[in-house]
Amino acid sequence: MQTKRRHHSPWYALWGTLCIGTAGAATPEIEFTGVSGELQLNLRSGLSLTTESCDAPKWRVNRLFRRAEQELDQAARALGYYQIKVEKELQFKEECWQASFTIDPGRPILLDRVDIRIEGEARDDPAFNKLLQETRVRPGGQLHHGRYERLKTQIETLAAERGYFDGLFSRRALQVDPAAGQADVTLHYRSGRRYHIGTLELDQHTYEPRLLERYQNIHSGDPYDAGELAALHRGLADSGYFELVSVKPDYEGAADGRINVRVQLEPIKRTAYRVGIGAATDTGPRLSLAYDRRRINRLGHRLQSKLTLSGVDSSLGLEYLIPMQRPHIDQLSIRAGYREQDTDTTTSDTATLGLRTLGKRNGWNETRYLDWISEESLIGDEITSATLLVPGINWTRTQADHRMRPNRGSRLNLELRGAHESLLSDASFVQILAAGKWVLPLGKGRLLLRTDTGMSLTPDFTDLPASYRFFAGGDQSVRGYEYQSLGPENASGDVVGGRYLVTGSVEYEYPIQGAWSAALFVDAGNAFDAWSDGIKRSAGIGLRWRSPVGPIRLDLAIPDDQSRDNFRIHFSMGPDL
Structure with missing residues (x-):
C-alpha cells in the first residue's frame, strides 16, 4: 500500500463517536404503580388496551378501559393473586390518550397440599425423579397457573419420549380457596409399562x-x-x-x-465438484477447484482433492478417508500435498505426505498426525532446505448460537508438534500453538476478541524452514501491517521469522442498517526471538456486510509504526468463527 501523506498523530487518535437520532411518533402512555417484575409484565400483556394507538376511536378506548378491571383480575389470578384491587384513570390529551392503574395485588395464594404421584414402571425412572425434584410446584410455593400447566405438559411429554405410550392422568386437580389464601394440587399419572x-x-x-x-x-x-x-x-x-x-x-x-x-x-450423490472465487488483501484474488468422490466402495471410503491458486499462496492436496471403528477415532486420513508460498518476506516450496486420525474426545475435535515434510525456502537472503518427520496432535472446538451470524460463541485451537534429528529429520524442535476467538453480545452490537500464540523450543532456529517460523501482520493478525511483515530481521533488514508469536485483537461491531455493520478495532502483537522485543499496535474502523455467501469485511487500519505505511486497507471474507 503506497503512502499518500505523512502524519504523526498518535494511533489511538483515530477513534470517534457517531450519534444518529430519530424522532418517533406519539404513543399512548399506560402506567402501572404498586406492582413490578413478572406481575406487572403479565398485567400489561393481558390488557387489551395496550393494542390501541393514539388515533384509535375514543369510544373504543373507553370500552376497553371499562373492561380493564376484569382483564387485570384474570392476569393476576394466573400468577396466584386472587384479591387484586384496582384504581384507574383515563385522560384524553391533544397528542394522545393516557391511562394509569394503581394496583394493590393483595397477598398471593400459597400451595398447601401438593400430591404428585407417578405410578407404574415410570415410578422408578430416573428421568421422572429428576423432573419432580426440579419442579417449583411444591408446598409453601406461590400458586402459579403457568407452572402447574407446564408440569402437566412436561410429564406427558417425558412419558412420550421415554416410551410410556399408554400413560394418562388418573387424577388432576387444582383447588383454590381465596378466603384461606391456599391452594391444593393433585396430579396422579399412571404410566403403564415402558415400550x-x-x-x-x-x-x-x-x-x-x-x-x-x-x-x-x-x-x-x-x-x-x-x-x-x-x-x-x-x-x-x-x-x-x-x-x-x-x-x-x-x-x-x-x-x-x-x-x-x-x-x-x-x-448422497457419489461425486461432487466445487468452484470457489475469493479475494483477500493477504493473498489477493483466489481461485479454488475441488473434487470429492464421496463413495468409493460400500465400506464408506472417500477421496477428496483441492487445488487453490493465488499470487501468494497456491496448493494442491489429495486426501483418502477411511472410516474407523476404534473409540474416539472416526476416520483415518492418508494425505499428500504440495504448497507454494511467495510473500514479500519468504518464498517456499513444500511437499507433504501424511497419516492422520480424526475423531472426538470430550467435546473436542482431535487430530493426531504424522507428516513427512520436504521444504525448500528462501528467507531474506538465506536458503533453507529441510526434510522433517513431524508427529503432532491438535484439538479444536467451536461453539456458537448461530453458524453464519453468531451472537455468542467461541473457537479454540491447541496444537503440539515437533521433530528430532534422530528420527529422519534435519532439525530438532518442539512447538506449542494456541489460538482463540470469542464473540460476545454487548449492547446492540457484538464484541469480538481474538488471540494467536506460538512458541518454538529448538537448539538451532536457523534449521527451521519458513513454514515452521512465526510471522505477524495481515488481515487475520495485526492489521495496518503487510502480510507476514512483522518479525525479527537479519542484518540486511529482511524479516526472517521468530521463535515466538503473540497477537491479539479487540473489536466492537455495531449494526447500522440491514445486513451492514460498522466496526472499531485495536490489534497488537509481533513475532520475536526474545520476550523483550517490541509489540506493534494498530487501530482502525471497518465495514461489514453479511452477504449470502458469508461475512465480507473492509478495514482501514493505522499502525503505530509508520515507517512503511501511514495506513493500510484490508479486505477479507470468511466466517466469524
Missing part, C-alpha cells in the same frame, strides 16, 4: 451394515428412548453418507409393549 424397540430397520442398500452400526446406540430390544433415536438421526445425517435421513417410529402399530422403528436413508 421397547421391536425391529430397528435401516432402509438402505448402499453401504455395509457394519459401517452404520457405529452410529447406533439403540438396538432392537432396548427400551424406547426418543433421545437416543434423535442421536441416531443426528449421527447418520452428519456422517456425510446420506442426502436424507428419516427416523420413523410406528406409533400406530405399537402393540404388546413393542414399537418398530424404520430409518429411511437416501444416499
